[in-house]
Amino acid sequence: MELSDAWRLPGFTELEQLGEGTFGRVVLARQDNTGHIVAIKYLFSRFAAEPAYLDAFRQEALALHRVVSPHVVKLYEFFETPQGAAIVMEAINGVSLRSVLQAEGALEPEAALAVLKGSLLGLAAAHSVNVVHRDYKPANVLVADTGESKLVDFGTAVLAGEQGPSVGTPAYMAPEQWAGGQATPATDVYAATCVFFQCVAGHRPYEADQTEVLRTLHEHAPIPFGEVPQPVHQIVASGMAKDPSKRPVDALTFVGELERVARAGYGEDWERKGWSRLAKATGVLAAATPLVLLGAGTAAAPGVAAAGTGAAAASTGGIAAGLKIAIGVVAATAAVAGSVIVFSDASTPPPQPPPTTQQAVALKVAMKDRSGTVPGTTLQFRGQYPEVTGGPDQAWSKRVNDALTAPIDAWNRETGPSAGKMAAEHGGGPYVLTTKADVRMQNEKYLSVSYEHGLDNAPHPTWNFGRSSVLIDLTSGTAVVPADLFSAGMFSDQGMLTLSDRLWPDHNQGCALTEWKPIKPADLAGPGERKVFPAFTPAEVELTIDFNRLGFETACGVQTMKLPYDKLSDLLKPELVAGLTGGKTVKGTTSSAPPAQGLTDVSAGALTVHLPKDWTVVSQGLEKVLVAPGCPDPKKYFNCKYVLVTDNTQQSAEQPPYRPGGFYRRSAGGRACNAAGRKDLRQEGDAVRAASATASVGEATATYEEWTIQCVPRGQTGGSGETQVTQRIWFVADRQVVVMDEWRTPGVEDLLRTATVS
CATH class of the missing domain: 3.40.1000 (Protein Transport Mog1p; Chain A)
Incomplete structure (x- = not known):
């Protein structure tokens, strides 16, 4: 690096260089007077004297300044000095989508849809202020540890409708982008759909060694929607339409289509399941890189291709790429001698310093596995459970985690002897008792978990198939017993009859050739075998009912009934509902309009x-x-x-x-x-x-x-x-x-x- 390119903003101590490209470098730094950590993106001073390069860098900062969204990385300050230019930005704990795909190869559809939704909301914010990103790709999507995705790097952004040079990453460029046509929000929709295809299929939609061949594929080849799961065919087909007028008009419209398709194909809780599965894929990567470098091509002058970035020159004038960026953390306001602060985001207050060792640490929930031999048998078991760390003391942590592992022990204890007897009498196997956990909701007050139990290699798929659930009060560190869920007098035969009437108003419980059987308190709490297992989400109560245990036909199986909180407000304890919903009024979305007469x-x-x-x-x-x-x-x-x-x-x-x-x-x-x-x-x-x-x-x-x-x-x-x-x-x-x-x-x-x- 030339000495003249080693300039630094006064008032910051550089901690680590996170990346360097053809046009600049990115460092992790600490603001001296506050201790805040920031990421500073510098344009090399040798390019700061070139109007085209400086203008491109300035336009990136301007785009970040215009686009305000929790799904877009925040700009805090942009500086121009006689030595060069610098952008100070937010940092997020997480990993780039590119890193996730490199590690995983492909994602489950729900996980890919969850990532796409968050970054599309970032694009929607850009489109709402007439900004087109033009370089949506895996390297420019950050998967944060908070369960959201963020869009980064606006180095190639232009105002909607501008002609602009042919800039972007070839694997994701829309046909009109190759031709140097106008940039529109539909251009970003195309690129986002290509990335979604790659997430699900494990490869890019079109692949070629030569740029002109790749251009031909994007412009003329059939859309390969048949290579993704059937429920998302429509997403790929509409988002990758060759004619931009046939695509969703902008990212917000596309989000609406995505929501509809996701619910239809993967259920109402598709997003929660997607982030749950994505957390497993990103956990190891995030642990290895607490502040993450995101490589992305930005800030190139028109017609200039960056060396070493893998971008190939297109016949329309070249594909710009270049500066690698990193996302750092905290707002900075520095008094820089001789500098001109072009603009800053004064609306965003500086975040508080990181917590000291004396301050409370946020609870963390991570999925763990247990395996071994069921006591008193030779039968193996394999159980999954969420483990909570970061509690106030060891006694609290033991109470919580004992409650979260109890369903594994109960399943092993109740089913182990009969499964061992079956193995001895019928052979087959090997038989393994299994438990899978699913976190339904977590906030500062409650943690709700559902469990699904089974037996590997069972003679019949319904043999000893079971469910259970746990609700943890995180204040006391104890499991909430079923009786404490309900208002005074409601945990009774009459109260449960009211609950049953709301689940099945026509007294049709979803099973053929059976008589009406309302739920009883013992079905939730015992004594004896439990038959109904409540779990909680921010929007509704999920009651998983084992109809076989209730005496219904085998075909009735295990079913989950859902009721929004407003349908149960008079049955549940008000303080419970307030803690689960954050005090918000949650109403059902189903229509109550009566059917037509007759x-x-x-x-x-x-x-x-x-x-x-x-x-x-x-x-x-x-x-x-x-x-x-x-x-x-x-x-x-x-x-x-x-x-x-x-x-x-x-x-x-x-x-x-x-x-x-x-x-x-x-x-x-x-x-x-x-x-x-x-x-x-x-x-x-x-x-x-x-x-x-x-x-x-x-x-x-x-x-x-x-x-x-x-x-x-x-x-x-x-x-x-x-x-x-x-x-x-x-x-x-x-x-x-x-x-x-x-x-x-x-x-x-x-x-x-x-x-x-x-």
Whole structure:
């Protein structure tokens, strides 16, 4: 480095150099008079004398100054001095998305969607002030340890509509960007979708060694949406449309589409699950790099390509790249002799200094594993649980973590002897008792965790399948017992009857051929076997109910019912609700409008069928059975014409989800051939797709298929049978709703045409 390039802002002590590129360097520094840590991004002084380079650097600072969002790294100060220019920025604990992908290869869809949403909100903030980023890529997305993603590096940003040079990273450049066309928010949407594709597929959408070949692919090659999971086909197809007018108009619009697709494909809690899974991928990286260097190409003059950055020159004048940046932490205000402060963000107060050793340390929750041998047996177990650290004292920490590991011990204790006996009698295996934990909510007051228990290699998927839950009061460090969840007098038979009525207003508990059975206090607290397990999120209470333990049919399985807090405000303790929601009023989002006169609304996920009064609805596990008129006994509908509708996001061990591209089973034991009059035969023989098309379900488009399936004796798989059935299947992919008919039931098309898809 030339001596003239080693200039420093007075008032800061340089701690570490985090990166150096062709045009500048980034250092981690401490502000001398406050002790705050900052990241300072310097433009080399030899380029500060060049108007094009200095203007590009100034424009980056101006873009950061204009864009204010929790999903965009903060600018605190921009300085120009006779020696050069510098930007002082925020720092976040976390890792770049590029580092995550290098370590993981690919992410689960929920995790990729969660990262995309946060950084899209950063883009939306930019678009709202008419700024287009033009270089969205994994290196420019920071995955923070606070469970959010942030957008960084506006070195190539321009105002929307500006022509500008052909600047960007080739792997993610939109067709209009290659052609040197106008920069629009849709240009950023294209790049963000390319990054999302890479997160899920494990590789970039188009790959080539030569720049011109890569340009041709982006401009003319088919969109490879078939290489990502089906629920997100629509996201990739719309976001990577060749014509920018066919893409979402801006990032905020794209976020709306993402939310809808994510909920339909991965459930209402997709974002929580995504960040939970992402935390596991980023944990080791973040621990190794508490303040993270993010490499990104910025601040190049038009038509200049940076050496060593991997950017290739394009025929339109080159692809700018260059300065590596780092994100540092804290606001700085320095009196620099001879400097001109072009602008600063006076609206952002300097953060407080880091906590001293005497100050309270925030609690941390990390997923841990336990394994070993179940006491008194030779059976192995493998359990997952959240461990809390950072508590006020050892006694508090022991109480909390003992409560969080107790479900593993209880499952091993209750199931170990019978599992060991089964292993001795039936052979097979190896049998391993398992426990998986899922943190449903964590704030400064409460920690809510759900547990799923199972047995690896069990003879049947429902054998000893169980659930449990724990709510920790983080103030006292104790588990909240079920009786303490409810207001005075509500933890009683009458109170639980009220709760049951709100879960099932029509007294239909979602299982066929059963009688109405309200929940009892003992179902939540014992004595004896518990059957209902409450868990809590910031928006709602989740009641996981083991219908098998309640005495219902095996097919009923384990189901989770959800109620927003406003539906339970008179049952739960007010102080509990306030602590769970932060004192906010949380209302349900479902419509309470009554159905049209003479119709009954039947819902399965996003699909609502408006059922005429001469039809009957029966719940069969996770399916809704719509029984056609004329059935002598609609409750025992096996020899009547009926249609099945189901929310494909829901599943159980007994009823696995529908798999697109195959016939409809929705039963671990196979479906009987009722439609062929052979309840003794199973739909496990050869299956051939006889038709494939599209059809309308409400205002949505569904794939429509017909399958001819051979009916064979129980235990036989494949081959021909004595008879066959024909299945008709409608699948609304972006809402994960399935409709199946084996009877050529009259009126089905009319029901689907008038249905509502939310």
